[in-house]
Amino acid sequence: MKRGFKSLFSFFSESWAELKKVRWPNRKELTNYTLIVLGTIVFVAIYFWVVDIGISAVIEAII
Incomplete structure:
Protein backbone atom coordinates (compact mmCIF):
# COMPACT_ATOMS: atom_id res chain seq x y z
CA MET A 1 0.00 0.00 0.00
CA LYS A 2 2.84 2.36 0.84
CA ARG A 3 4.37 1.90 -2.61
CA GLY A 4 1.07 2.94 -4.25
CA PHE A 5 0.98 6.25 -2.38
CA LYS A 6 4.63 6.90 -3.21
CA SER A 7 4.07 6.35 -6.92
CA LEU A 8 0.89 8.46 -6.79
CA PHE A 9 2.78 11.30 -5.12
CA SER A 10 5.58 10.89 -7.65
CA PHE A 11 3.08 11.08 -10.52
CA PHE A 12 1.57 14.35 -9.27
CA SER A 13 4.98 15.78 -8.49
CA TYR A 47 -20.06 22.24 -45.27
CA PHE A 48 -21.92 19.27 -43.77
CA TRP A 49 -25.21 21.16 -43.97
CA VAL A 50 -24.69 21.71 -47.72
CA VAL A 51 -23.64 18.07 -48.21
CA ASP A 52 -26.73 16.94 -46.28
CA ILE A 53 -28.99 19.09 -48.46
CA GLY A 54 -27.32 17.68 -51.58
CA ILE A 55 -27.70 14.07 -50.48
CA SER A 56 -31.31 14.72 -49.48
CA ALA A 57 -32.02 16.19 -52.91
CA VAL A 58 -30.48 13.17 -54.64
CA ILE A 59 -32.50 10.77 -52.51
CA GLU A 60 -35.69 12.76 -53.14
CA ALA A 61 -35.01 12.63 -56.88
CA ILE A 62 -34.57 8.86 -56.75
CA ILE A 63 -37.71 8.28 -54.68
Missing part, protein backbone atom coordinates in the same frame (compact mmCIF):
# COMPACT_ATOMS: atom_id res chain seq x y z
CA GLU A 14 6.24 15.03 -12.00
CA SER A 15 3.02 16.31 -13.56
CA TRP A 16 3.37 19.60 -11.67
CA ALA A 17 6.99 19.90 -12.82
CA GLU A 18 5.89 19.42 -16.45
CA LEU A 19 3.13 22.00 -16.10
CA LYS A 20 5.72 24.54 -14.96
CA LYS A 21 7.51 24.03 -18.30
CA VAL A 22 4.41 24.81 -20.36
CA ARG A 23 4.37 28.11 -22.22
CA TRP A 24 0.82 29.34 -21.80
CA PRO A 25 -0.65 31.62 -24.51
CA ASN A 26 -1.15 35.29 -23.76
CA ARG A 27 -4.53 36.99 -24.13
CA LYS A 28 -4.03 37.97 -27.80
CA GLU A 29 -2.89 34.49 -28.82
CA LEU A 30 -5.75 32.88 -26.92
CA THR A 31 -8.27 35.17 -28.64
CA ASN A 32 -6.79 34.35 -32.06
CA TYR A 33 -6.81 30.60 -31.37
CA THR A 34 -10.40 30.78 -30.14
CA LEU A 35 -11.52 32.66 -33.27
CA ILE A 36 -9.74 30.14 -35.50
CA VAL A 37 -11.46 27.23 -33.74
CA LEU A 38 -14.88 28.89 -33.90
CA GLY A 39 -14.39 29.77 -37.57
CA THR A 40 -13.38 26.20 -38.36
CA ILE A 41 -16.44 24.85 -36.53
CA VAL A 42 -18.75 27.18 -38.47
CA PHE A 43 -17.08 26.24 -41.78
CA VAL A 44 -17.37 22.50 -41.11
CA ALA A 45 -20.99 22.85 -39.95
CA ILE A 46 -21.94 24.76 -43.11
Whole structure:
Protein backbone atom coordinates (compact mmCIF):
# COMPACT_ATOMS: atom_id res chain seq x y z
CA MET A 1 0.00 0.00 0.00
CA LYS A 2 2.84 2.36 0.84
CA ARG A 3 4.37 1.90 -2.61
CA GLY A 4 1.07 2.94 -4.25
CA PHE A 5 0.98 6.25 -2.38
CA LYS A 6 4.63 6.90 -3.21
CA SER A 7 4.07 6.35 -6.92
CA LEU A 8 0.89 8.46 -6.79
CA PHE A 9 2.78 11.30 -5.12
CA SER A 10 5.58 10.89 -7.65
CA PHE A 11 3.08 11.08 -10.52
CA PHE A 12 1.57 14.35 -9.27
CA SER A 13 4.98 15.78 -8.49
CA GLU A 14 6.24 15.03 -12.00
CA SER A 15 3.02 16.31 -13.56
CA TRP A 16 3.37 19.60 -11.67
CA ALA A 17 6.99 19.90 -12.82
CA GLU A 18 5.89 19.42 -16.45
CA LEU A 19 3.13 22.00 -16.10
CA LYS A 20 5.72 24.54 -14.96
CA LYS A 21 7.51 24.03 -18.30
CA VAL A 22 4.41 24.81 -20.36
CA ARG A 23 4.37 28.11 -22.22
CA TRP A 24 0.82 29.34 -21.80
CA PRO A 25 -0.65 31.62 -24.51
CA ASN A 26 -1.15 35.29 -23.76
CA ARG A 27 -4.53 36.99 -24.13
CA LYS A 28 -4.03 37.97 -27.80
CA GLU A 29 -2.89 34.49 -28.82
CA LEU A 30 -5.75 32.88 -26.92
CA THR A 31 -8.27 35.17 -28.64
CA ASN A 32 -6.79 34.35 -32.06
CA TYR A 33 -6.81 30.60 -31.37
CA THR A 34 -10.40 30.78 -30.14
CA LEU A 35 -11.52 32.66 -33.27
CA ILE A 36 -9.74 30.14 -35.50
CA VAL A 37 -11.46 27.23 -33.74
CA LEU A 38 -14.88 28.89 -33.90
CA GLY A 39 -14.39 29.77 -37.57
CA THR A 40 -13.38 26.20 -38.36
CA ILE A 41 -16.44 24.85 -36.53
CA VAL A 42 -18.75 27.18 -38.47
CA PHE A 43 -17.08 26.24 -41.78
CA VAL A 44 -17.37 22.50 -41.11
CA ALA A 45 -20.99 22.85 -39.95
CA ILE A 46 -21.94 24.76 -43.11
CA TYR A 47 -20.06 22.24 -45.27
CA PHE A 48 -21.92 19.27 -43.77
CA TRP A 49 -25.21 21.16 -43.97
CA VAL A 50 -24.69 21.71 -47.72
CA VAL A 51 -23.64 18.07 -48.21
CA ASP A 52 -26.73 16.94 -46.28
CA ILE A 53 -28.99 19.09 -48.46
CA GLY A 54 -27.32 17.68 -51.58
CA ILE A 55 -27.70 14.07 -50.48
CA SER A 56 -31.31 14.72 -49.48
CA ALA A 57 -32.02 16.19 -52.91
CA VAL A 58 -30.48 13.17 -54.64
CA ILE A 59 -32.50 10.77 -52.51
CA GLU A 60 -35.69 12.76 -53.14
CA ALA A 61 -35.01 12.63 -56.88
CA ILE A 62 -34.57 8.86 -56.75
CA ILE A 63 -37.71 8.28 -54.68
